[in-house]
Amino acid sequence: MAQAIQQILNDPDELSEEGMSWSRQVGLAFIIPRAALQCVPLAANEPRDGLQRTATFVRLPDASPKLVVAPAGPCGFGVFATTRISSNERLGEYTGEIRSYDIWCEEIKALKIRRRNSDASSPFIREELYAAWAGSGLAEKGVVIDAYHKGNLMRFINCSCKPNCSFKSVSAPREPHGRLQVTTLRAIEAGEQLSVDYGWYHDPATLDDIRKEAVAAYTSDLPHLQALQLSDPEPGEGDSEAVQLVAEALKEARGRPGLRRRPHSFLAGLLDSEALARFLESGKRFSEATTYRAIPDPVWLLYEVLGAERVGIACRCGADPSLNSSGRCAGIIGRPLQVNFAGRDES
Numbered sequence: 631m632a633q634a635i636q637q638i639l640n641d642p643d644e645l646s647e648e649g650m651s652w653s654r655q656v657g658l659a660f661i662i663p664r665a666a667l668q669c670v671p672l673a674a675n676e677p678r679d680g681l682q683r684t685a686t687f688v689r690l691p692d693a694s695p696k697l698v699v700a701p702a703g704p705c706g707f708g709v710f711a712t713t714r715i716s717s718n719e720r721l722g723e724y725t726g727e728i729r730s731y732d733i734w735c736e737e738i739k740a741l742k743i744r745r746r747n748s749d750a751s752s753p754f755i756r757e758e759l760y761a762a763w764a765g766s767g768l769a770e771k772g773v774v775i776d777a778y779h780k781g782n783l784m785r786f787i788n789c790s791c792k793p794n795c796s797f798k799s800v801s802a803p804r805e806p807h808g809r810l811q812v813t814t815l816r817a818i819e820a821g822e823q824l825s826v827d828y829g830w831y832h833d834p835a836t837l838d839d840i841r842k843e844a845v846a847a848y849t850s851d852l853p854h855l856q857a858l859q860l861s862d863p864e865p866g867e868g869d870s871e872a873v874q875l876v877a878e879a880l881k882e883a884r885g886r887p888g889l890r891r892r893p894h895s896f897l898a899g900l901l902d903s904e905a906l907a908r909f910l911e912s913g914k915r916f917s918e919a920t921t922y923r924a925i926p927d928p929v930w931l932l933y934e935v936l937g938a939e940r941v942g943i944a945c946r947c948g949a950d951p952s953l954n955s956s957g958r959c960a961g962i963i964g965r966p967l968q969v970n971f972a973g974r975d976e977s
């Protein structure tokens with residue numbers, strides 16, 4: 631990724647006049663590549679929906695000159711460090727429009743109806759993931775800082791299951807909502823990408839949608855999974871990717887590795903072939919599941935991530951080493967990394 635940064639610094643087209651002027655307008659020393667100019671620059675939050683700016687007297691630092699916006703593999707553009715940044719460093723404010731959560735939600739719903747004739751919460755649309763929670767607000771209906779149309783470079787920070795930054799809310803006592811400041815959780819090396827945990831998984835409506843979709847995906851695969859329970863399973867031509875992965879995992883557990891027809895995939899990492907084999911050897915079988923809880927243990931994680939893909943918020947931070955140095959990913963934006971939680975009862 632350091633190479634990508636160097637390329638931008640060297641390329642006069644990427645280091646565009648527009649990018650420089652965008653940067654100057656928000657008073658910053660960072661560089662916005664031409665292709666990333668997607669929103670109006672905003673050096674300070676702009677109130678909407680009858681809301682007020684917070685009275686907070688605390689001066690937040692301007693966005694750090696140690697940052698650059700650059701292409702970030704599977705996630706579009708991202709924010710990278712050009713030099714080492716220490717732990718607990720305040721990198722600047724996440725600016726955007728101060729919106730009432732319920733009005734913002736209505737607008738998102740209207741957009742969904744225009745685009746696909748339904749305001750169902752899933753799948754997410756891209757615009758939803760630029761809004762960050764800023765507190766309950768005077769009316770107790772919630773306030774978000776929405777950086778989709780207006781904002782600063784912080785709006786380019788992607789989501790990671792193992793984030794190196796977080797949003798800290800800064801507000802004076804009794805202030806109904808806060809301002810958001812990006813702060814490092816650990817030291818960040820030059821060339822590393824900044825990341826935060828978006829936390830959408832914990833939105834109850836989204837979680838519900840993901841789990842319904844997980845049950846639907848499992849149910850449509852069930853006859854094929856049942857066929858695999860035979861002693862020498864062979865995946866069929868029309869089998870889904872999940873069924874093929876389960877077949878491969880079973881063969882692997884039964885001592886016939888080497889049958890993989892494709893490189894080890896992201897989804898394959900969600901299956902434990904030994905646990906799968908133990909499940910069948912103990913006499914348990916794939917059977918009907920009308921709720922998420924009833925999906926058998928060895929495959930629930932696979933189907934939950936497939937459910938998230940159907941909902942439209944699959945996380946791919948594990949596919950980008952600069953975003954998630956462990957190379958592991960929960961598969962769902964905002965969900966804790968698998969290694970950090972004990973099972974599907976996490977809250």
Ligand SMILES: C[S@@+](CC[C@H](N)C(=O)[O-])C[C@H]1O[C@@H](n2cnc3c(N)ncnc32)[C@H](O)[C@@H]1O
Nearest residue numbers: 705706707756759760786787788789945946947
């Ligand atoms: C706040 S923006 C981040 C900047 C964005 N990458 C861009 O180029 O405008 C959120 C959007 O970035 C993408 N994104 C961020 N983190 C991601 C992740 N871990 N996996 C997949 N997409 C991600 C999604 O398209 C999401 O809607």
